[in-house]
Amino acid sequence: MLSLIRDAAVVNHAPAGCAGDFGMFNLYNRYGQTKRQLPLSNAHLISTNLSSEDAVFGATQKLIEAVREAHRRFQPRAVFVTASCVSGIIGEDLESAVREVERELGIPVITVGCEGFCSQVWATGWDKAFDAILRRIVKPVRNRRPELINIINFIGDDYFIDLLRPLGLVSNLIVPFTTIEQLEQISEAGATVQMCPTLGTHLGAGLERQYGVPEIKSPPPYGLAATDAWLREVGHVTGKQTEAEQLIASERVAIAPELESLRQLFGGARAFVAAGPAHGHGFMCLLSDLGMQLVGACGWHHDAEQDHGDPAGDTLHHFVQNHGNVPYGVCHKQPYEFVNLIRRVAPDVLVIRHPSLAIGGAKLGIPTFFVDDEHLAIGYRGLLRYGRKIADWYKNPSLERNLARHTRLPYSQWWLGQPPYSLLAGAP
Secondary structure, rough: HHHOOOOOEEEEEEEEEOOOOOHHHHHHHHOOOOOOOOOOOEEEEEEOOOHHHHHOOOOOOHHHHHHHHHHHHHHOOEEEEEEHHHHHOOOOOOOHHHHHHHHHOOOOEEEEOOOOOOOOOOHHHHHHHHHHHHHOOOOOOOOEEEEEEEOOOOOOOOOOOHHHHHHHOOOOEEOOOOOOOHHHHHHHEEEEOOOHHHHHHHHHHHHHHOOOOOEEOOOOOHHHHHHHHHHHHHHHHHHHHHHHHEEEEEHHHHHHHHHHHHHHHOOEEEEEEEEEEEHHHHHHHHHHHOOEEEEEEEOOOOOOOOOOOOOOOOHHHHHHHHOOOOEEEEEEHHHHHHHHHHHHHHOEEEOOHHHHHHHHOOOOOOOOEEEHHHHHHHHHHHHHHHHHHHHHHHOHHHHHHHHHOOOOOOOHHHHOOOOOOOOOOOOO
Protein backbone atom coordinates (compact mmCIF):
# COMPACT_ATOMS: atom_id res chain seq x y z
CA MET A 1 0.00 0.00 0.00
CA LEU A 2 2.83 2.44 0.82
CA SER A 3 4.32 1.80 -2.62
CA LEU A 4 1.23 3.47 -4.14
CA ILE A 5 1.97 6.88 -2.63
CA ARG A 6 3.02 8.77 -5.72
CA ASP A 7 6.03 10.71 -4.45
CA ALA A 8 7.30 8.33 -1.77
CA ALA A 9 9.76 5.42 -1.98
CA VAL A 10 9.74 2.07 -0.20
CA VAL A 11 12.86 0.17 0.87
CA ASN A 12 12.02 -3.42 1.79
CA HIS A 13 14.66 -4.84 4.16
CA ALA A 14 14.29 -8.42 2.98
CA PRO A 15 15.94 -11.26 1.04
CA ALA A 16 15.52 -11.61 -2.70
CA GLY A 17 12.09 -12.98 -3.56
CA CYS A 18 10.39 -11.56 -0.44
CA ALA A 19 7.43 -9.67 -1.88
CA GLY A 20 6.73 -7.13 0.86
CA ASP A 21 5.02 -4.07 -0.62
CA PHE A 22 5.87 -5.23 -4.13
CA GLY A 23 2.89 -7.57 -4.17
CA MET A 24 0.45 -4.71 -3.56
CA PHE A 25 1.82 -2.70 -6.47
CA ASN A 26 1.58 -5.73 -8.74
CA LEU A 27 -2.06 -6.16 -7.73
CA TYR A 28 -2.93 -2.62 -8.76
CA ASN A 29 -0.81 -2.84 -11.89
CA ARG A 30 -2.51 -6.08 -12.94
CA TYR A 31 -6.10 -4.96 -12.51
CA GLY A 32 -5.67 -1.46 -13.87
CA GLN A 33 -5.75 2.06 -12.56
CA THR A 34 -8.91 3.77 -11.39
CA LYS A 35 -10.60 6.06 -13.88
CA ARG A 36 -10.70 9.19 -11.79
CA GLN A 37 -7.25 9.04 -10.27
CA LEU A 38 -3.87 9.75 -11.77
CA PRO A 39 -2.14 6.64 -13.16
CA LEU A 40 0.86 5.18 -11.38
CA SER A 41 3.72 3.44 -13.12
CA ASN A 42 7.28 2.54 -12.22
CA ALA A 43 6.65 2.42 -8.49
CA HIS A 44 9.54 3.52 -6.29
CA LEU A 45 10.51 0.18 -4.79
CA ILE A 46 13.93 -1.11 -3.65
CA SER A 47 14.93 -4.30 -1.81
CA THR A 48 18.06 -4.67 0.29
CA ASN A 49 18.33 -8.26 -1.01
CA LEU A 50 19.55 -9.78 2.25
CA SER A 51 21.91 -12.72 1.94
CA SER A 52 22.52 -15.63 4.32
CA GLU A 53 25.61 -13.81 5.57
CA ASP A 54 23.50 -10.72 6.30
CA ALA A 55 21.08 -12.88 8.29
CA VAL A 56 23.98 -13.93 10.53
CA PHE A 57 25.97 -10.70 10.87
CA GLY A 58 23.32 -8.06 10.22
CA ALA A 59 22.93 -5.61 7.33
CA THR A 60 22.56 -2.15 8.84
CA GLN A 61 24.97 -0.54 6.39
CA LYS A 62 23.27 -2.22 3.43
CA LEU A 63 19.96 -0.71 4.56
CA ILE A 64 21.48 2.77 4.86
CA GLU A 65 22.93 2.50 1.35
CA ALA A 66 19.57 1.33 0.00
CA VAL A 67 17.84 4.39 1.48
CA ARG A 68 20.48 6.63 -0.09
CA GLU A 69 20.00 4.86 -3.42
CA ALA A 70 16.21 5.30 -3.24
CA HIS A 71 16.75 9.02 -2.64
CA ARG A 72 19.23 9.29 -5.52
CA ARG A 73 17.00 7.46 -7.99
CA PHE A 74 13.56 8.80 -7.15
CA GLN A 75 13.99 12.07 -5.22
CA PRO A 76 11.02 11.14 -3.00
CA ARG A 77 9.30 13.33 -0.42
CA ALA A 78 9.57 10.45 2.09
CA VAL A 79 11.08 6.96 2.32
CA PHE A 80 9.31 4.09 4.10
CA VAL A 81 11.54 1.27 5.35
CA THR A 82 9.54 -1.95 5.73
CA ALA A 83 10.72 -4.88 7.83
CA SER A 84 10.52 -8.51 6.77
CA CYS A 85 10.48 -11.80 8.67
CA VAL A 86 14.25 -12.12 8.29
CA SER A 87 15.08 -8.63 9.54
CA GLY A 88 12.67 -9.15 12.45
CA ILE A 89 14.10 -12.53 13.43
CA ILE A 90 17.68 -11.24 13.55
CA GLY A 91 16.53 -8.19 15.54
CA GLU A 92 17.74 -5.52 13.13
CA ASP A 93 17.26 -2.10 14.77
CA LEU A 94 15.73 -0.25 11.85
CA GLU A 95 14.89 2.91 13.79
CA SER A 96 18.48 3.51 14.87
CA ALA A 97 19.80 2.58 11.44
CA VAL A 98 17.81 5.23 9.57
CA ARG A 99 18.05 8.05 12.13
CA GLU A 100 21.37 9.37 10.80
CA VAL A 101 20.54 8.98 7.13
CA GLU A 102 17.25 10.83 7.72
CA ARG A 103 19.18 13.86 8.97
CA GLU A 104 21.56 13.53 6.04
CA LEU A 105 18.81 13.47 3.38
CA GLY A 106 16.50 16.02 5.00
CA ILE A 107 13.29 14.04 4.37
CA PRO A 108 11.27 11.69 6.58
CA VAL A 109 12.67 8.14 6.62
CA ILE A 110 9.99 6.12 8.37
CA THR A 111 10.29 2.57 9.66
CA VAL A 112 7.31 0.19 9.41
CA GLY A 113 7.67 -2.99 11.48
CA CYS A 114 5.35 -5.32 9.59
CA GLU A 115 7.07 -8.69 9.94
CA GLY A 116 4.79 -11.53 8.93
CA PHE A 117 4.94 -13.19 12.36
CA CYS A 118 4.01 -10.12 14.41
CA SER A 119 0.29 -10.92 14.37
CA GLN A 120 -2.19 -13.67 13.56
CA VAL A 121 -4.35 -11.14 11.70
CA TRP A 122 -2.94 -10.13 8.31
CA ALA A 123 -4.66 -6.72 8.54
CA THR A 124 -2.13 -5.75 11.24
CA GLY A 125 0.18 -4.79 8.36
CA TRP A 126 -2.29 -2.09 7.34
CA ASP A 127 -2.46 -0.81 10.91
CA LYS A 128 1.34 -0.56 10.99
CA ALA A 129 1.46 1.35 7.69
CA PHE A 130 -1.32 3.72 8.73
CA ASP A 131 0.38 4.26 12.09
CA ALA A 132 3.56 5.31 10.26
CA ILE A 133 1.56 7.83 8.21
CA LEU A 134 -0.13 9.19 11.34
CA ARG A 135 3.15 9.47 13.25
CA ARG A 136 5.35 11.02 10.63
CA ILE A 137 3.36 12.36 7.66
CA VAL A 138 0.09 13.89 8.82
CA LYS A 139 0.48 17.50 9.96
CA PRO A 140 -1.54 19.54 12.47
CA VAL A 141 -4.61 21.37 11.19
CA ARG A 142 -3.92 24.65 9.43
CA ASN A 143 -7.19 25.27 7.56
CA ARG A 144 -10.17 23.07 8.40
CA ARG A 145 -12.02 21.88 5.28
CA PRO A 146 -15.44 20.65 6.50
CA GLU A 147 -16.54 19.70 2.97
CA LEU A 148 -13.67 17.22 2.52
CA ILE A 149 -14.43 13.57 3.32
CA ASN A 150 -11.47 11.19 3.70
CA ILE A 151 -12.29 7.77 2.26
CA ILE A 152 -9.86 5.03 3.31
CA ASN A 153 -10.02 2.52 0.48
CA PHE A 154 -8.28 -0.56 -0.84
CA ILE A 155 -8.82 -0.38 -4.60
CA GLY A 156 -11.53 1.09 -6.80
CA ASP A 157 -12.83 3.98 -8.86
CA ASP A 158 -14.09 7.12 -7.14
CA TYR A 159 -17.86 6.65 -7.33
CA PHE A 160 -18.08 8.68 -4.12
CA ILE A 161 -17.86 11.87 -6.19
CA ASP A 162 -21.42 11.41 -7.43
CA LEU A 163 -22.74 10.12 -4.10
CA LEU A 164 -21.43 13.05 -2.06
CA ARG A 165 -21.89 15.90 -4.57
CA PRO A 166 -25.61 16.47 -3.77
CA LEU A 167 -24.59 17.05 -0.14
CA GLY A 168 -22.01 19.65 -1.15
CA LEU A 169 -19.19 17.33 -0.04
CA VAL A 170 -15.95 16.30 -1.77
CA SER A 171 -14.38 12.83 -1.68
CA ASN A 172 -10.70 12.38 -0.85
CA LEU A 173 -9.61 8.77 -1.52
CA ILE A 174 -6.62 7.66 0.54
CA VAL A 175 -4.03 6.14 0.56
CA PRO A 176 -3.54 4.70 -2.95
CA PHE A 177 -2.36 7.23 -5.56
CA THR A 178 -2.13 10.17 -3.17
CA THR A 179 0.91 12.37 -2.69
CA ILE A 180 2.74 13.10 0.56
CA GLU A 181 1.29 16.61 0.49
CA GLN A 182 -2.25 15.23 0.30
CA LEU A 183 -1.61 12.92 3.24
CA GLU A 184 -0.18 15.81 5.26
CA GLN A 185 -3.57 17.54 4.98
CA ILE A 186 -6.01 14.71 5.82
CA SER A 187 -6.16 16.12 9.36
CA GLU A 188 -8.13 19.06 7.93
CA ALA A 189 -11.08 16.99 6.62
CA GLY A 190 -14.65 17.19 7.88
CA ALA A 191 -14.95 13.43 8.41
CA THR A 192 -13.34 10.06 7.64
CA VAL A 193 -15.02 6.91 6.35
CA GLN A 194 -13.48 3.53 5.54
CA MET A 195 -14.62 1.04 2.94
CA CYS A 196 -13.33 -1.83 5.07
CA PRO A 197 -13.45 -1.37 8.85
CA THR A 198 -10.95 -4.21 9.30
CA LEU A 199 -8.34 -2.23 7.35
CA GLY A 200 -9.23 1.40 7.93
CA THR A 201 -10.35 1.70 11.55
CA HIS A 202 -6.85 2.42 12.91
CA LEU A 203 -6.33 5.45 10.67
CA GLY A 204 -9.91 6.67 11.10
CA ALA A 205 -9.75 6.41 14.89
CA GLY A 206 -6.31 8.04 14.94
CA LEU A 207 -7.46 11.04 12.94
CA GLU A 208 -10.43 11.47 15.27
CA ARG A 209 -8.36 11.09 18.43
CA GLN A 210 -5.40 13.27 17.40
CA TYR A 211 -6.98 15.87 15.09
CA GLY A 212 -10.70 15.87 15.83
CA VAL A 213 -11.75 14.48 12.43
CA PRO A 214 -14.97 12.52 13.13
CA GLU A 215 -14.92 8.86 12.07
CA ILE A 216 -18.11 7.65 10.38
CA LYS A 217 -18.90 4.37 12.13
CA SER A 218 -21.81 3.30 9.94
CA PRO A 219 -21.27 0.22 7.71
CA PRO A 220 -20.06 0.98 4.16
CA PRO A 221 -22.86 2.03 1.75
CA TYR A 222 -23.58 -1.36 0.15
CA GLY A 223 -27.28 -1.97 -0.41
CA LEU A 224 -30.36 0.07 0.43
CA ALA A 225 -30.40 -0.04 4.24
CA ALA A 226 -26.63 0.52 4.63
CA THR A 227 -26.63 3.43 2.16
CA ASP A 228 -29.54 5.03 4.03
CA ALA A 229 -27.68 4.69 7.34
CA TRP A 230 -24.35 5.81 5.87
CA LEU A 231 -25.78 8.97 4.31
CA ARG A 232 -27.67 9.83 7.49
CA GLU A 233 -24.49 9.46 9.55
CA VAL A 234 -22.47 11.57 7.09
CA GLY A 235 -25.25 14.16 7.09
CA HIS A 236 -25.34 14.20 10.89
CA VAL A 237 -21.58 14.66 11.24
CA THR A 238 -21.31 17.35 8.54
CA GLY A 239 -24.55 19.24 9.33
CA LYS A 240 -26.22 18.07 6.11
CA GLN A 241 -29.15 16.14 7.61
CA THR A 242 -31.81 17.80 5.43
CA GLU A 243 -29.83 17.28 2.23
CA ALA A 244 -29.19 13.65 3.18
CA GLU A 245 -32.89 12.90 3.69
CA GLN A 246 -33.75 14.57 0.37
CA LEU A 247 -31.07 12.54 -1.41
CA ILE A 248 -32.25 9.26 0.12
CA ALA A 249 -35.85 9.90 -0.94
CA SER A 250 -35.01 10.99 -4.49
CA GLU A 251 -32.54 8.20 -5.16
CA ARG A 252 -34.88 5.52 -3.85
CA VAL A 253 -37.55 6.70 -6.29
CA ALA A 254 -35.08 7.03 -9.20
CA ILE A 255 -33.73 3.47 -8.97
CA ALA A 256 -37.05 1.74 -8.21
CA PRO A 257 -38.08 0.75 -11.81
CA GLU A 258 -34.74 -0.82 -12.79
CA LEU A 259 -34.31 -2.42 -9.38
CA GLU A 260 -37.69 -4.12 -9.75
CA SER A 261 -36.69 -5.38 -13.19
CA LEU A 262 -33.47 -6.88 -11.77
CA ARG A 263 -35.38 -8.49 -8.91
CA GLN A 264 -37.69 -10.19 -11.41
CA LEU A 265 -34.65 -11.46 -13.32
CA PHE A 266 -32.88 -12.81 -10.23
CA GLY A 267 -35.97 -13.93 -8.31
CA GLY A 268 -35.24 -17.30 -6.77
CA ALA A 269 -31.58 -17.39 -7.86
CA ARG A 270 -29.35 -19.01 -5.24
CA ALA A 271 -26.17 -17.05 -4.44
CA PHE A 272 -22.99 -17.60 -2.42
CA VAL A 273 -20.52 -14.86 -1.36
CA ALA A 274 -16.83 -15.38 -0.58
CA ALA A 275 -14.82 -12.29 0.39
CA GLY A 276 -13.15 -10.38 3.20
CA PRO A 277 -15.52 -9.73 6.09
CA ALA A 278 -16.71 -6.14 5.60
CA HIS A 279 -16.83 -6.27 1.81
CA GLY A 280 -18.38 -9.73 1.87
CA HIS A 281 -21.10 -8.64 4.28
CA GLY A 282 -21.84 -5.70 1.99
CA PHE A 283 -22.06 -7.96 -1.08
CA MET A 284 -24.47 -10.19 0.86
CA CYS A 285 -26.75 -7.19 1.44
CA LEU A 286 -26.57 -6.26 -2.23
CA LEU A 287 -27.53 -9.71 -3.47
CA SER A 288 -30.42 -9.84 -1.03
CA ASP A 289 -31.63 -6.43 -2.23
CA LEU A 290 -31.43 -7.73 -5.81
CA GLY A 291 -33.86 -10.50 -4.93
CA MET A 292 -31.43 -13.40 -4.67
CA GLN A 293 -31.57 -16.13 -2.06
CA LEU A 294 -28.33 -16.26 -0.01
CA VAL A 295 -27.56 -19.96 0.51
CA GLY A 296 -24.24 -19.30 2.25
CA ALA A 297 -21.18 -17.11 2.59
CA CYS A 298 -17.63 -17.20 3.91
CA GLY A 299 -15.12 -14.59 5.02
CA TRP A 300 -11.35 -14.81 4.56
CA HIS A 301 -10.79 -13.89 8.20
CA HIS A 302 -12.70 -12.81 11.30
CA ASP A 303 -11.51 -10.53 14.08
CA ALA A 304 -13.58 -10.84 17.24
CA GLU A 305 -12.61 -7.31 18.30
CA GLN A 306 -13.12 -5.52 14.99
CA ASP A 307 -16.03 -7.54 13.59
CA HIS A 308 -18.15 -7.76 16.76
CA GLY A 309 -18.02 -4.31 18.28
CA ASP A 310 -20.47 -1.42 18.09
CA PRO A 311 -23.52 -2.59 16.05
CA ALA A 312 -23.41 0.74 14.18
CA GLY A 313 -20.19 -0.39 12.50
CA ASP A 314 -20.61 -4.17 12.73
CA THR A 315 -21.26 -5.18 9.13
CA LEU A 316 -22.21 -8.76 9.93
CA HIS A 317 -24.68 -7.59 12.59
CA HIS A 318 -26.11 -5.16 10.02
CA PHE A 319 -26.74 -7.97 7.52
CA VAL A 320 -28.40 -10.25 10.06
CA GLN A 321 -30.53 -7.40 11.37
CA ASN A 322 -31.80 -6.47 7.89
CA HIS A 323 -31.76 -9.78 6.00
CA GLY A 324 -31.73 -12.63 8.53
CA ASN A 325 -29.29 -15.47 9.16
CA VAL A 326 -27.39 -17.47 6.53
CA PRO A 327 -24.83 -20.29 6.89
CA TYR A 328 -21.47 -18.53 7.32
CA GLY A 329 -17.91 -19.87 7.54
CA VAL A 330 -14.48 -18.33 8.08
CA CYS A 331 -11.14 -18.75 6.29
CA HIS A 332 -12.00 -21.05 3.37
CA LYS A 333 -8.77 -20.15 1.57
CA GLN A 334 -7.61 -23.70 0.92
CA PRO A 335 -8.77 -24.56 -2.61
CA TYR A 336 -9.49 -28.21 -1.76
CA GLU A 337 -11.83 -27.12 1.03
CA PHE A 338 -13.39 -24.26 -0.94
CA VAL A 339 -14.18 -26.39 -4.01
CA ASN A 340 -15.70 -29.11 -1.80
CA LEU A 341 -17.92 -26.54 -0.09
CA ILE A 342 -19.08 -24.76 -3.26
CA ARG A 343 -19.72 -28.08 -5.01
CA ARG A 344 -22.08 -29.12 -2.21
CA VAL A 345 -23.89 -25.79 -1.97
CA ALA A 346 -24.19 -25.55 -5.79
CA PRO A 347 -25.30 -21.91 -6.03
CA ASP A 348 -26.60 -20.35 -9.25
CA VAL A 349 -24.17 -17.43 -8.80
CA LEU A 350 -20.86 -17.20 -6.95
CA VAL A 351 -19.60 -13.71 -6.02
CA ILE A 352 -15.98 -13.84 -4.92
CA ARG A 353 -13.15 -11.43 -4.10
CA HIS A 354 -10.13 -13.64 -4.65
CA PRO A 355 -8.78 -14.07 -8.21
CA SER A 356 -7.06 -17.38 -7.55
CA LEU A 357 -10.11 -19.03 -5.95
CA ALA A 358 -12.57 -17.67 -8.51
CA ILE A 359 -11.50 -20.30 -11.02
CA GLY A 360 -12.72 -22.98 -8.59
CA GLY A 361 -16.31 -21.91 -9.03
CA ALA A 362 -15.94 -21.58 -12.80
CA LYS A 363 -14.56 -25.13 -13.08
CA LEU A 364 -17.70 -26.35 -11.35
CA GLY A 365 -19.83 -24.71 -14.03
CA ILE A 366 -21.11 -21.96 -11.70
CA PRO A 367 -21.36 -18.39 -13.09
CA THR A 368 -18.61 -16.74 -11.04
CA PHE A 369 -18.31 -12.97 -10.65
CA PHE A 370 -14.88 -11.80 -9.48
CA VAL A 371 -15.07 -8.45 -7.67
CA ASP A 372 -12.06 -6.38 -8.75
CA ASP A 373 -13.52 -2.93 -7.93
CA GLU A 374 -15.43 -2.91 -4.66
CA HIS A 375 -16.47 0.71 -5.22
CA LEU A 376 -18.59 -0.29 -8.22
CA ALA A 377 -21.38 -1.28 -5.84
CA ILE A 378 -21.49 1.69 -3.48
CA GLY A 379 -24.68 3.71 -3.14
CA TYR A 380 -28.08 3.34 -4.78
CA ARG A 381 -26.72 3.58 -8.32
CA GLY A 382 -24.06 1.06 -7.33
CA LEU A 383 -26.79 -1.45 -6.55
CA LEU A 384 -27.93 -1.14 -10.18
CA ARG A 385 -24.38 -1.20 -11.59
CA TYR A 386 -23.70 -4.35 -9.60
CA GLY A 387 -26.95 -5.93 -10.69
CA ARG A 388 -26.22 -5.31 -14.37
CA LYS A 389 -22.74 -6.83 -14.08
CA ILE A 390 -23.96 -9.96 -12.32
CA ALA A 391 -26.82 -10.25 -14.83
CA ASP A 392 -24.22 -10.63 -17.60
CA TRP A 393 -22.82 -13.72 -15.84
CA TYR A 394 -26.20 -15.07 -14.79
CA LYS A 395 -27.83 -14.86 -18.24
CA ASN A 396 -24.84 -16.21 -20.16
CA PRO A 397 -23.17 -19.07 -18.29
CA SER A 398 -21.76 -20.75 -21.41
CA LEU A 399 -18.11 -20.12 -20.48
CA GLU A 400 -18.42 -21.82 -17.09
CA ARG A 401 -20.56 -24.63 -18.48
CA ASN A 402 -18.01 -25.41 -21.21
CA LEU A 403 -15.13 -25.14 -18.74
CA ALA A 404 -16.81 -27.63 -16.41
CA ARG A 405 -17.36 -30.12 -19.24
CA HIS A 406 -13.68 -30.08 -20.19
CA THR A 407 -12.09 -29.79 -16.72
CA ARG A 408 -11.16 -32.56 -14.35
CA LEU A 409 -10.87 -31.54 -10.73
CA PRO A 410 -7.56 -32.57 -9.07
CA TYR A 411 -9.35 -33.95 -6.00
CA SER A 412 -10.23 -37.59 -5.37
CA GLN A 413 -13.82 -38.80 -5.22
CA TRP A 414 -13.11 -39.78 -1.62
CA TRP A 415 -12.40 -36.17 -0.66
CA LEU A 416 -15.32 -34.77 -2.65
CA GLY A 417 -17.54 -37.17 -0.73
CA GLN A 418 -16.34 -35.88 2.66
CA PRO A 419 -17.92 -32.95 4.57
CA PRO A 420 -15.76 -29.88 3.79
CA TYR A 421 -14.90 -29.45 7.49
CA SER A 422 -13.90 -33.06 8.08
CA LEU A 423 -10.16 -32.32 8.39
CA LEU A 424 -10.57 -29.66 11.07
CA ALA A 425 -9.68 -30.60 14.61
CA GLY A 426 -12.77 -31.62 16.54
CA ALA A 427 -14.93 -31.93 13.43
CA PRO A 428 -17.61 -34.68 13.62
